[in-house]
Amino acid sequence: MLRWIVFVPVALFAILAVTFGLGLRRDPSAIPSVLIDRPVPAFVLEPVKPGVAPFRQEDLKGKVSLLNVFASWCSACRYEHPTLMALAENNTIPIYGLDWKDEPRACLDYLERSGDPFVSIGGDMSGRAAIDLGVTGAPETFVIDKAGQIRYKHVGPITEDVWRDTIAPLVARLEAET
Amino acid sequence: MKRRFVLAATLAAVLAASPALAVMPDEQLPDTVLETRAVDISRELRCVVCQNQSIDDSAAPLARDMRIIVRERLVAGDTDAEVKAYLVARYGNYVLLRPPLQGDTWALWFAPFAVFLLAGAGVFGFAKSRSLPAPAPLSDADREKLERLRRARAETRSL
Numbered sequence: 001m002l003r004w005i006v007f008v009p010v011a012l013f014a015i016l017a018v019t020f021g022l023g024l025r026r027d028p029s030a031i032p033s034v035l036i037d038r039p040v041p042a043f044v045l046e047p048v049k050p051g052v053a054p055f056r057q058e059d060l061k062g063k064v065s066l067l068n069v070f071a072s073w074c075s076a077c078r079y080e081h082p083t084l085m086a087l088a089e090n091n092t093i094p095i096y097g098l099d100w101k102d103e104p105r106a107c108l109d110y111l112e113r114s115g116d117p118f119v120s121i122g123g124d125m126s127g128r129a130a131i132d133l134g135v136t137g138a139p140e141t142f143v144i145d146k147a148g149q150i151r152y153k154h155v156g157p158i159t160e161d162v163w164r165d166t167i168a169p170l171v172a173r174l175e176a177e178t
Numbered sequence: 179m180k181r182r183f184v185l186a187a188t189l190a191a192v193l194a195a196s197p198a199l200a201v202m203p204d205e206q207l208p209d210t211v212l213e214t215r216a217v218d219i220s221r222e223l224r225c226v227v228c229q230n231q232s233i234d235d236s237a238a239p240l241a242r243d244m245r246i247i248v249r250e251r252l253v254a255g256d257t258d259a260e261v262k263a264y265l266v267a268r269y270g271n272y273v274l275l276r277p278p279l280q281g282d283t284w285a286l287w288f289a290p291f292a293v294f295l296l297a298g299a300g301v302f303g304f305a306k307s308r309s310l311p312a313p314a315p316l317s318d319a320d321r322e323k324l325e326r327l328r329r330a331r332a333e334t335r336s337l
Contacts, residue, residue, distance in 0.1 A: 134270070
């Protein structure tokens with residue numbers, strides 16, 4: 001006769017297997033942002049494009065926008081560049097750039113060669129604004145709502161799939177907010 | 179004699195050598211007390227690029243920036259806890275190599291003890307179920323038989 005107790009190890013194993021099974025499906029490199037639903041931290045960044053005003057976090061208020069952390073040295077940024085160019089050419093959404101630990105000269109060369117999708121670019125040589133934003137690498141893209149709050153952070157390049165399946169629906173929802 | 183000296187010197191040099199540090203001399207604070215605190219804090223903070231190294235160990239540029247921030251906060255008069263809170267406000271608890279004890283981490287901290295207790299209880303229960311009941315005391319007939327056997331054995335030995 002089997003007593004109920006012999007099933008305890010089996011049940012424990014099942015629970016562990018399910019827990020670890022779910023855990024394996026998660027991406028360990030994805031770090032949740034603590035800044036979601038919080039205002040963009042204050043910054044004043046030197047403009048990368050000559051002859052324009054500094055880029056401030058207040059510039060992001062009043063519309064739904066993207067804040068893209070990139071750099072000319074960042075190879076994955078080249079991968080998402082065509083997507084950003086398409087968004088800019090179709091006037092889909094204003095894209096602001098944070099040029100992370102990069103020479104302005106190198107950045108301008110890069111944009112000259114591959115096109116400039118940005119409304120405005122702030123140069124973050126010291127990397128302080130990036131740290132205030134909790135940036136862990138480039139590229140990263142923040143979706144900013146009309147109130148100037150961070151609503152989503154995408155780590156890694158924005159491919160067409162990422163735009164269509166994740167960011168575009170969110171942007172549409174945020175546009176509908178008053 | 180000279181040879182022995184060279185050997186000793188080599189050994190001393192090898193023992194005195196420390197592993198290469200990620201912390202660059204230009205980052206270090208002149209105040210040794212603050213610098214020691216900075217190193218202690220840096221060892222508790224995760225490099226968010228490499229993820230399994232502390233910022234004290236990591237050569238990543240972002241880790242360098244974070245080390246410099248740690249030192250700036252200390253010079254500004256922050257306590258160790260305030261320095262950590264500064265980075266947690268930006269990167270979340272993820273940046274702490276030792277997760278804090280709070281609502282969503284209690285399982286992380288106490289599950290090992292729970293498993294240990296559970297396993298202990300299991301072993302205890304198993305051992306108890308296997309132990310045999312104490313044997314009944316010998317009857318008079320058994321005692322006589324035992325006595326007879328002992329005597330018989332003693333006789334065979336003395337032969």
